[in-house]
Amino acid sequence: MRAVYATSLAPDDPLAGLEIGDVPDTEAPAKGWEKITLKASALNHHDLFSLKGVLDKEDLPMVLGCDGAGVDAAGNEVIIHPVVASPGWRGDETLDPERTVLSERYPGTMADHVWVPVGSTVPKPVELSWEEAACLPTSxxxxxxxxxxxxxxxxxxxxxxxxxxxxxxxxxxxxxxxxxxxxxxxxxxxxxxxxxxxxxxxxxxxxxxxxxxxxxxxxxxxxxxxxxxxxxxxxxxxxxxxxxxxxxxxxxxxxxxxxxxxxxxxxSTMGTRDELERLTRFLVGTGIRPTIDTVLPLGEAIKGFTKMLEGNLIGKIVFIH
Missing domain, CATH: 3.90.180.10 (Medium-chain alcohol dehydrogenases, catalytic domain)
Known part of the structure; x- marks a missing residue:
């Protein structure tokens, strides 16, 4: 499958370890995960921090991306909640000391497909475009x-x-x-x-x-x-x-x-799945929409990373899959 991924870490030259190309299809990391076909993903500073060295070298190569929206196996249009709690955790997942987000321990959303725990998506309102929906899960x-x-x-x-x-x-x-x-x-x-x-x-x-x-x-x-x-x-x-x-x-x-x-x-760190669902309803009810600076094909993701690294953007950079 196509993916944007980190192959090496470099604090002073983060884009040196950024690659775009074909990687083997991933498999469910555990029982109770589902496969989402991505339609759009969005770039965050987290992705640059990963390339600068937040990731562990032993986890490389790692597919980047926390934000994404796509279609599940049943054909439902969904937005991905990227916070992954530890097995057995109950309550606010952002308070789990063992929590992670997609693209840290598990492959992220800048790919054709991503695996997520069942129950970690919310319905994408028809009023939101794929580009708008992909902006929501992190920032x-x-x-x-x-x-x-x-x-x-x-x-x-x-x-x-x-x-x-x-x-x-x-x-x-x-x-x-x-x-x-x-x-x-x-x-x-x-x-x-x-x-x-x-x-x-x-x-x-x-x-x-x-x-x-x-x-x-x-x-x-x-x-x-x-x-x-x-x-x-x-x-x-x-x-x-x-x-x-x-x-x-x-x-x-x-x-x-x-x-x-x-x-x-x-x-404050990220938000819960329930807060993400309330956010989508807020946007539908008020009519406000994310500010999108640039929309690029996934294959041109390096242009988006470069723009964020230079600080030359207003709003979100989105990749279409």
Missing amino acids: WLTAYKMLFSISPAAPGSTILIQGAGGGVSTALISLASASGFRVWVTSRSQEKRFHALTLGAEQAFDSGARLPNRVDAVFDSVGQATWAHSLKALRPGGAVITCGATSGSTAATDLNRLFFTQLKILG
Whole structure:
């Protein structure tokens, strides 16, 4: 089958280990898994991190991709929930310390077919295209959980979203503005700031800029480069919700500010299958759709990886299978 896969790991040159070609058809890794024929997949920073060395060398070669939508053996159109809990786990799968996601221990979605545990898909609404559906399982699901399950801020609150161009950020802008939040964003790019306003943001600022007022919550997927600004931007009692660290995971925290102004730091990772299904219903009900930067055939995936590595994108990069 055709696949996009990692053959080697290189922190300084991640695309050196990226290959596109034919690989042997995979088999079910365990009883109770089903085969999905992919129609579309989407690119995430997770895929670049895998190539940089997050993967274990002994797991190579590994088919990449967490996001995907396709057709199951019964002909149902489905969206894949990529979080794989350990056998016997009950409850929120994102809290399982032994959890993994597709493309880590098990082959991912950038292929003609993928095996997933039975029960880990949700129906694809007919209102969503294959390209739109493929955007949801990672960045959009992450944004949905951050906003509606983790953050204490309610609609009507003022929130700040750090970074205006990535998949999580554009999802947060769309979801929050559609839900009645007052949305502010930051970005170094004038183009990305302008696009954030078209998605519903009220104001857009240069990265690190002094804000007119402090905010109720900050959503930070950037990490090291924005962390100090995120904490300074909060009103007393406010919360920063973090889901990633694309600029680096080591950041100093002003503990005096943290305890004296009673700030909250909340971590969030991915989302549950049930949250993914609710997300699809939210999109159908509101009419909002993922921002898609580029759509490419699977065979041209290297172009998409290159664009993400350069940071030259707004929204998602999608591959058609």
